[in-house]
Each structure stands twice: as structure tokens, then as C-alpha cells.
Amino acid sequence: MTSYDVSILTSGHDVADxxxxxxxxxxxAEGLSVEVLGLGDAADGPPDTTVRTWPRAGGVRRAGLAARMAAQAGGRVLVSLDPDSALAAHTAVLASGRELVVDVHEDYAALLADRAWASSFGGLAGRAGHExxxxxxxxxxxxxxxxxxxxxVPPLRARRRLVLPNDPDVSMLPEPAEPEATPRALYIGDVRxxxxxxxxxxxxxxxxxxxLDVVGPVAPADQDALDALLAADTDLAARVTFHGRRPPREAWCLARGAWAGLLLLHDTPAFREALPSKVGEYLACGLPVVTTDLPRQAAVVRGSAGHGAVGVVVPVGEDEAVGAAVAEHLRAWxxxxxxxxxxxxxxxxxxxxGGDHDDPYARFARTVVDLLTGPTDEDIDADAEIAVTDHDVRIAGDAAEETDAGATPAHDADHGTLHDVHTDVTDAADGTPGIAARISGVFDRFRRPGGGR
Known part of the structure; x- marks a missing residue:
């Protein structure tokens, strides 16, 4: 029984995302009733929604959490924000006839190239990950x-595909303010x-x-080294404040009075073509940006929009060398x-x-409203063109299972029905992990220490 227009599901993201x-x-804003099922503190969830949260889980436990969220979701439309939630929500919509929206945040295939675990078992883990x-x-x-x-970002072909860039929502940002007397930089995002x-x-x-103010969760893989570094340099520790994870409006309050925003990503396949949301958010707060020389963000900072330079670009390289280049600009300023x-x-x-901009999030919401009002002829035609088969899901499950065993991923040629997909994605009656659980073990490695997002 549905009690909301939309349920947003995520077994991998904090509700402060x-x-x-x-x-x-x-x-x-479109007048829809929304519930959010995710991780963290419910008080950090979006305003004017019903928020339910669970403790963070990993591996098979996270797959089970995703399945429980999907089973409890009361929305007529389910919006999944991560792969394991998508698998669980796919099962739920097959069983209930509701609609599924899958939000793909990044190119997971490109992320595999950045993850050390993908080379384990002689590269079999990476091949299984691709499956x-x-x-x-x-x-x-x-x-x-x-x-x-x-x-x-894949998939490039879908029934109905909408590009929803991480553009700023100015309602969550402070107005540009005069800089404080003491120079202060700001970083908001994952800390790793x-x-x-x-x-x-x-x-x-x-x-x-x-x-420097740093807002965001520190990756577990970096926490010990960070603690040791700050303990060894009390002056640095006194000038850098780590605020942890904060909801967007609270996080961006720290932009008031700051001098500059930092965006110093490494040159990796996943980051090379990215344009992080914080570029636009820093600019909307009136903060010049210091960025590493990755193509899209560097182009913005150099002034590709025709407004002149809006910060500085430093070369990519070893951390100490890049840090020295950044420090040179900070001292000059x-x-x-x-x-x-x-x-x-x-x-x-x-x-x-700075001008008239189409709001991609409003377009997203209107598209969800369209789903609630009924299918279009285009949707019906597309159903015949793209199908998810049991074979596809079984391949993924075999790949995840075989990777854990260190064996070559097997391709199950036994095609079943969509009902088989439903029953196999969830746990079996005897408690044996289903495909969702096995798949989640691989997706969990995207966020593990040493290979997290």
C-alpha cells in the first residue's frame, strides 16, 4: 500500500547528502509527498520530508538493508541513489507494479580503474566488477x-534518460559576503x-x-594518518578545523567570510572528466576557486564563461608539490x-x-510527476526495446560470488523469467544470500578504505 508519492532509497548515502x-x-516544490530512507541522523535529512534512517552496514548486510528499505518504501515512485538500492528497488517494483527511477551518480566502470582491489586475484576481481x-x-x-x-555517465541508452548535473541550489547557499580579516579557505565534500x-x-x-575549514566525512583509510599528522604539528592543527558531515545548508554557512574554495582532486579516470558541484557552489558564494588542472573544472576557473578568471589552476602531481603550488598563491593573496x-x-x-539558468532539478521533478500521471506511448514503445533479463542479473551474481572465491566469473546460460529475477535478487527462504547480497559485496568495495568513493 502506497502512502507517499515518492520514496528516495539509499543504503549507501547519508541523508545529509x-x-x-x-x-x-x-x-x-512540485507538491509531491516524499519519504527518504537512508543512513545517518534523521535530523540531517531534507526539510519537509519524512525521513527514516538506519545504521551504516557493509557487504551482505548492506544488501539486506537495501532490501528492507525497498520492502518498507511507501512511495508510488521509488528513486534509488546507489547500485544496491537500485537492485532492491527493481525487485520491489516488479512485485508491486510501481515505477523505478535510478539515479546514477558516477561512472562506476571508470571508478574500477582507481580501485586497488580491482587488481586482486590476478585481475579477476576487476573483471567481475565490470560484470x-x-x-x-x-x-x-x-x-x-x-x-x-x-x-x-552510463548508461548512455535507456528508456528515458535525464542528465541531472550537480548544479547548485542557491536556496541552500548563503548570499556572497564580505571576506573576514583573517584569510580562510573552505573545502566541502568527501575528505580523502x-x-x-x-x-x-x-x-x-x-x-x-x-x-582552513573542512566539511565532510574523513575516509577511514585516511583517519589514522590525519590524526598523526595533526598531532605532530600543533600549529597546523590549530588552524585547520574539521567539522565532519553536515547538511548542505549548515555546511555552506561556512562560506560566509571565507576567502577561497579549494578543489584539489587527483588526476584519476573518474575525476578527469568530472565537474564537481562544489565548483558552482563556491562561485555562487562569491569564492574564487583553487583547483588542480583537470579539464572541465580548470576551464571554468580560467574563465571559459567569458567573465574572466575566477580563481587559479595548479598543476597535478605529487601531494607535496601541489601543496607548495597552492601555498604560493595563498601567500600572494x-x-x-x-x-x-x-x-x-x-x-x-x-x-x-549570474543570469537566467534552467533549473535541472525542477525538470527532474516535473519528469517524476509525469511518471505519476501515467505512461506515455514513448515509454510503452521503449519497453519492447530494452529488457533486463534474468541472465544479466545472474551474471552479476556469479561474478560477485566467484570473485570472493578467487575463481573465474561464470556466465549462467539458463534464462529465467522476470519472476525468477525477483525471487533470486532477494535472500532465499533458508537465509542464503541472493544476488543482491552477492552484488552488494562488490559494490561495497567502491567505498571501502583503500578504494572508497
Whole structure:
């Protein structure tokens, strides 16, 4: 029995997740009733929604959590935000006749190239991971609506595909404010080495008049090294504040009075073509951006929008070298603040505040409304073109299971019915993990220490 228009499901994201908040806000603005089932503190969930949360789980336990969320979801439309939730929600819609929306945040196949675990068992884990990704993409493409975070993010073919970029929602951001007297930089996002953690600390160490606010969860793989580094440098520890995870509106309050925003990603296949949301968010807050030289974000900072430079670009490389390059700019701005503050007006002009911009989240919400009002002829025609077969799901399950055993992934040639997909994705009556559980074990490695997102 459905009691909400939309249920947003995620067994991998905290309910404080910024993209989740933007999607929920757009759906509520369309007059829809929304529930959110996810992780973390329910108080950090999107306003004007019903929020239910569970403790974070891993591996098979996370697959079970995803299945429980899908079973308890009361929405007429289920929106999944991660692969394991998509698999569970796919099962739920088959059983209930509801609609499925799969939001694909990133290119999981590209992420495999960044993960150390993918080379284990002589590369078999990576090949199995690709099989799992392929099965997830088939399910995503078969959904009533496939939402992708960028044009290049798979699946490129789907029944109904909508590109939903991580554009800022200015209602969650403070108005640009005058900079404080003391230079202060800001970073908001996941906190890990590949996203510039050690670069930021190296830069602050070499720019002693600056302070830094860091908002976001520290990756478990980096926590011990971070603690040791700060314990060994009390001056640095006094100038860097780690705020942990915060809901978007609370996190971005720290932009008031800041001098610059930092975006110092490593050069990896997953990051190389990305344009993180924080680029536009920094600019909308009037903060010039310091970024590593990755193509799309560097183009924005160099002034591709025609408003002039809105920050500086530093070369990619080893953390200490990149940190030294960042520190050189920070010291120069501290000595000549006017040179930095002159970029504040162009930053705002280059952002969503600078002119008429289509709101992609409003377009997303209107598309969900269309799903609630009934299928189109185009949807019906597409059903005959793209199918998720039991074979696809079984391949993924075999791949995940065989990887754990260190064996070659097997392809099960026994095709079943869609009903078989439903029964096999969930746990068997005797408690044996089903395909969702086995697949989740592989997807869990995307977020594990040493290979997390």
C-alpha cells in the first residue's frame, strides 16, 4: 500500500547528502509527498520530508538493508541513489507494479580503474566488477527514468534518460559576503587523499597566515594518518578545523567570510572528466576557486564563461608539490588581498546567480510527476526495446560470488523469467544470500578504505 508519492532509497548515502537534498527539495516544490530512507541522523535529512534512517552496514548486510528499505518504501515512485538500492528497488517494483527511477551518480566502470582491489586475484576481481557494473547499468537503463549526473555517465541508452548535473541550489547557499580579516579557505565534500586532503594540509603548512575549514566525512583509510599528522604539528592543527558531515545548508554557512574554495582532486579516470558541484557552489558564494588542472573544472576557473578568471589552476602531481603550488598563491593573496577579492564579482557572475539558468532539478521533478500521471506511448514503445533479463542479473551474481572465491566469473546460460529475477535478487527462504547480497559485496568495495568513493 502506497502512502507517499515518492520514496528516495539509499543504503549507501547519508541523508545529509547534498544531491539527495536538492532532489527532495525539487520534488516537494512540485507538491509531491516524499519519504527518504537512508543512513545517518534523521535530523540531517531534507526539510519537509519524512525521513527514516538506519545504521551504516557493509557487504551482505548492506544488501539486506537495501532490501528492507525497498520492502518498507511507501512511495508510488521509488528513486534509488546507489547500485544496491537500485537492485532492491527493481525487485520491489516488479512485485508491486510501481515505477523505478535510478539515479546514477558516477561512472562506476571508470571508478574500477582507481580501485586497488580491482587488481586482486590476478585481475579477476576487476573483471567481475565490470560484470556487476554491466548488470547494474542494464537495470538502470530499464528503469522508468534513468537519471545520470553528467552526459558521459552510463548508461548512455535507456528508456528515458535525464542528465541531472550537480548544479547548485542557491536556496541552500548563503548570499556572497564580505571576506573576514583573517584569510580562510573552505573545502566541502568527501575528505580523502584522492580528493586533496594531504594537498590541503601541505598548503596550509606552507601558508601560515591562513586558516582552513573542512566539511565532510574523513575516509577511514585516511583517519589514522590525519590524526598523526595533526598531532605532530600543533600549529597546523590549530588552524585547520574539521567539522565532519553536515547538511548542505549548515555546511555552506561556512562560506560566509571565507576567502577561497579549494578543489584539489587527483588526476584519476573518474575525476578527469568530472565537474564537481562544489565548483558552482563556491562561485555562487562569491569564492574564487583553487583547483588542480583537470579539464572541465580548470576551464571554468580560467574563465571559459567569458567573465574572466575566477580563481587559479595548479598543476597535478605529487601531494607535496601541489601543496607548495597552492601555498604560493595563498601567500600572494595574503600579501595582496585586493588581487584575490577582484575575482569575487566575476565568480558570482559566472555562477547560477549570474543570469537566467534552467533549473535541472525542477525538470527532474516535473519528469517524476509525469511518471505519476501515467505512461506515455514513448515509454510503452521503449519497453519492447530494452529488457533486463534474468541472465544479466545472474551474471552479476556469479561474478560477485566467484570473485570472493578467487575463481573465474561464470556466465549462467539458463534464462529465467522476470519472476525468477525477483525471487533470486532477494535472500532465499533458508537465509542464503541472493544476488543482491552477492552484488552488494562488490559494490561495497567502491567505498571501502583503500578504494572508497
Amino acid at each position: 547534498a544531491r539527495l537534498h536538492r532532489e527532495a527539495a525539487a520534488l516537494v 556487476v557494473v554491466r548488470a547494474f547499468q542494464r537495470i538502470a537503463g530499464r528503469a522508468a527514468l534513468t537519471v545520470v549526473a553528467d552526459e558521459h 587523499t584522492s580528493r586533496g586532503l594531504l594537498v590541503m594540509l601541505a598548503a596550509l603548512r606552507a601558508a601560515p597566515t591562513w586558516r 595574503a600579501a595582496d588581498p585586493a588581487s584575490l577579492h577582484a575575482m569575487r564579482a566575476p565568480a558570482v557572475a559566472a555562477s547560477v546567480r
